[in-house]
Amino acid sequence: MSRIDETAEFIPVRIAVLTVSDTRDLSQDRSGEVLVQRIAEAGHELAERHILPDERDQIADQLRLWCADDAIDVVISAGGTGLTGRDVTVEAHRDVYEKEIDAFGTVFTIVSMRKIGTSAVQSRATGGVCNGTYLFALPGSPGACKDAWDEILLKQLDYRHKPCNFVEILPRLDEHHRRK
Template sequence: MSRIDESKEFLPVRIAVLTVSDTRTLADDRSGDTLVDRIEKAGHTLAARGILPDDRHQIAEQLKIWSREPEIDVIISTGGTGLTGRDVTVEAHRDVYEKEIEAFGTVFTIVSMNKIGTSAVQSRATGGVANGTYLFALPGSPGACKDAWDEILSLQLDYRHRPCNFVEIFPRLEEHKRRK
């Protein structure tokens, strides 16, 4: 089972938070605040924060910009993962991914099932990699952000987590771009 290896040094990760909403502002962005609070309490660095409307092109462009930024290791978006016509965050993420982390959505669904039962079927949480940066799209509720962070991301973004974690493979995410 997973565990934290206390003999290893904690390595802070630089994380950007993007809220996708047609109605939220920084003043009332509870989901973004939830993520920022957890990121900082874990010892990571908030590298950037923003809010965009439910517009696929704008979301994808921001993800591309941040994924190319050397001071950002991870991008977490919240909102726009549902089933309505305005929910386009998943599509925007997939426009940017070089590789999708299919199991992220599966594990998130398992975590959600334990909290909200079959309502978990309505989430389309996703994860992927682009430009050596991890990207995760979470639902827009504070509860979903807590669940994703507490049960998945806090562990996978901790270098000390065993048997493996996302941080230890950062140097290899772009090895395919190196000259042979």
């Protein structure tokens, strides 16, 4: 069963938050604020925060910029994961991924089912890796951001979480770029 190893040292990671919305600015960004607060409460560092419209190329370009930045370990986006024509965040993420973390969406669906029942089927939350950086696309509701953070990311972004976590393999995510 999973647990926190209290003998291990906590290792903070640097997280960028991207809200995808055609209508919000920072003063109205409740989902981004949920993530920013939880990042700080967990002891991690907020590296950057932006809001972009639902434009696939702009989202992908921002993700690539952050993945190229050695000062960013994780990118979390909120919004644009639904089924409507303007929901293009998942496609933008997949344009950038080197590897997809298939089970992230599955686990998010399981967590969501407990909260919102079969409505969870409408979410396309996803996770992946690019250039040694983790990327996660969450739905834009504050509740979904809380659920993803509290039930998945809080644990997986804690080096002390056992039997395994994202932080312990972070230094090896881009090892294929270093091979000779």
